Amino acid sequence: MQLPPDGLNETALFEALGALRQLDLDWRGGRTYAYVYDAGREVEEAGRRAYGEFLFQNALDPTAFPSVLKLENDVVGIGVEHVGGGPEAGGAFTSGGTESIMLAVKAARDHARATKPHITAPEMILPTTAHAAFHKAAAYLGLKVVLADVDPETFAADPVQVAAQISEDTILLVGSAPSYAHGVVDPIKALGELAQEHDLWLHVDACVGGWLLPYYRRLGVEVEPFDFSVPGVTTISLDLHKYAFAPKGASLLLYRDVSLRRFQYFTCTEWTGYSVVNSTVQSSRSGGPLAAAWAVLHRVGDQGYLDLARQTLEGTRKLVAGIESIPGLSVLGRPDFCLVAASSEELSVFHLIDAMARRGFYVQPQPSFRGSPRSVHFSLSPKNSHQVDALVEALREAADEVRGIEPSQLAASVGGMLAGLSPADLQQQFPQLLAMAGIQGDALPKDMAPVHELLDALPRELCKELLTAFVGSMFSPTREAACAGSSA
Numbered sequence: 001m002q003l004p005p006d007g008l009n010e011t012a013l014f015e016a017l018g019a020l021r022q023l024d025l026d027w028r029g030g031r032t033y034a035y036v037y038d039a040g041r042e043v044e045e046a047g048r049r050a051y052g053e054f055l056f057q058n059a060l061d062p063t064a065f066p067s068v069l070k071l072e073n074d075v076v077g078i079g080v081e082h083v084g085g086g087p088e089a090g091g092a093f094t095s096g097g098t099e100s101i102m103l104a105v106k107a108a109r110d111h112a113r114a115t116k117p118h119i120t121a122p123e124m125i126l127p128t129t130a131h132a133a134f135h136k137a138a139a140y141l142g143l144k145v146v147l148a149d150v151d152p153e154t155f156a157a158d159p160v161q162v163a164a165q166i167s168e169d170t171i172l173l174v175g176s177a178p179s180y181a182h183g184v185v186d187p188i189k190a191l192g193e194l195a196q197e198h199d200l201w202l203h204v205d206a207c208v209g210g211w212l213l214p215y216y217r218r219l220g221v222e223v224e225p226f227d228f229s230v231p232g233v234t235t236i237s238l239d240l241h242k243y244a245f246a247p248k249g250a251s252l253l254l255y256r257d258v259s260l261r262r263f264q265y266f267t268c269t270e271w272t273g274y275s276v277v278n279s280t281v282q283s284s285r286s287g288g289p290l291a292a293a294w295a296v297l298h299r300v301g302d303q304g305y306l307d308l309a310r311q312t313l314e315g316t317r318k319l320v321a322g323i324e325s326i327p328g329l330s331v332l333g334r335p336d337f338c339l340v341a342a343s344s345e346e347l348s349v350f351h352l353i354d355a356m357a358r359r360g361f362y363v364q365p366q367p368s369f370r371g372s373p374r375s376v377h378f379s380l381s382p383k384n385s386h387q388v389d390a391l392v393e394a395l396r397e398a399a400d401e402v403r404g405i406e407p408s409q410l411a412a413s414v415g416g417m418l419a420g421l422s423p424a425d426l427q428q429q430f431p432q433l434l435a436m437a438g439i440q441g442d443a444l445p446k447d448m449a450p451v452h453e454l455l456d457a458l459p460r461e462l463c464k465e466l467l468t469a470f471v472g473s474m475f476s477p478t479r480e481a482a483c484a485g486s487s488a
């Protein structure tokens with residue numbers, strides 16, 4: 001790829017970009033049940049216009065761009081109000097759930113460094129359902145992850161298991177409201193009691209559900225308390241780019257007591273340039289995502305969110321009943337939110353996902369992990385909730401189609417061969433492995449089930465090596481563009 005000698009005109013430019021977008025999942029069709037949170041065109045347009053208008057405002061310096069400062073104070077204020085923060089509460093706007101979580105972990109770590117200096121190898125306890133972003137934060141920030149098994153029936157964090165893992169080096173407990181994989185809200189009250197008893201920081205990850213859950217409560221759903229009304233909750237992450245329907249790049253990290261927020265900040269005066277005071281990982285950052293989030297919140301308004309929540313709730317109830325009516329399929333746990341995991345003891349769920357792709361539906365594979373079996377994940381949003389009848393019908397047909405399919409031989413043959421390999425050996429065998437998995441050239445195989453089965457059967461460390469090598473291999477300037485593997 002080379003820079004064109006002369007700049008392209010606008011028509012050529014946007015034709016080229018439009019053609020690329022054709023390769024992607026058709027999420028506007030309402031048949032994509034992951035990655036995109038779609039509340040319809042009006043909401044999208046409010047976000048798009050505000051994003052464009054603030055694209056070049058730089059949130060790096062609130063004294064130079066007071067508009068961006070005001071927008072952040074407004075959006076944080078709305079967030080604080082939403083999760084029951086009092087006059088001491090406050091927070092910061094971040095680029096997404098992962099950044100909010102990383103900053104919460106940094107704040108907890110730096111607070112522990114200041115108040116418990118005898119802890120030199122800090123630990124955080126994660127229920128196995130906590131999002132991967134906590135593992136990433138631990139890897140970046142030098143914390144040790146201690147996993148706690150969840151209840152095998154409900155998939156909610158088990159406070160007894162968490163309590164059993166608390167050690168002298170523990171600094172942080174985590175609960176989800178809800179977890180991504182199963183849509184289940186953890187018992188935050190019990191975790192709050194543990195946090196208070198042991199003087200620990202408790203972070204509630206409400207990234208995915210924190211915005212709509214209060215509306216679910218207003219619609220009559222019993223929702224366990226998960227916010228600052230629960231004693232012991234220190235921080236809450238709350239994404240606006242998921243179920244508040246803002247464009248990507250919008251999340252909040254909120255504090256019960258904003259005086260702790262200074263542990264999140266990074267300040268530098270030891271260089272020759274301008275003073276740096278950053279609340280987030282990024283330094284220069286566009287005002288676009290913040291303005292878009294502000295615009296979407298104000299465009300939709302309280303009654304609008306109540307209505308959008310109702311649409312997802314109705315869609316979820318239909319989907320859960322539909323899944324339970326299909327022989328061989330069942331829902332894992334009892335989802336408290338519009339995130340559903342379906343599993344099966346007799347059907348190959350990975351083949352089911354391929355069969356759904358052939359019917360034009362994108363649903364997401366979830367590998368097995370510590371008591372949670374392989375499953376199919378569905379994230380419902382207002383737009384795809386309207387297609388749930390068709391989704392259930394397709395699931396019924398797909399289940400009949402894959403009934404009786406045996407697990408593929410790939411996992412058995414390649415899994416055995418790989419088990420004894422070191423990471424260095426793996427690098428060498430990688431091209432051969434890709435060929436065996438049916439991955440040739442730049443295209444993914446049409447049927448991904450054998451690949452998912454293989455990955456699921458491998459020891460976790462090896463699976464990580466293989467995934468890292470595979471994704472790394474995709475990012476090459478010589479790679480041809482390929483259509484979104486509708487079954488990938």
Ligand SMILES: Cc1ncc(COP(=O)(O)O)c(C=O)c1O
Binds near residue numbers: 096176206
């Ligand atoms: C519960 C939960 N936490 C954290 C995240 C990470 O958010 P992001 O993808 O915005 O970084 C997600 C993403 O789905 C999530 O569901």
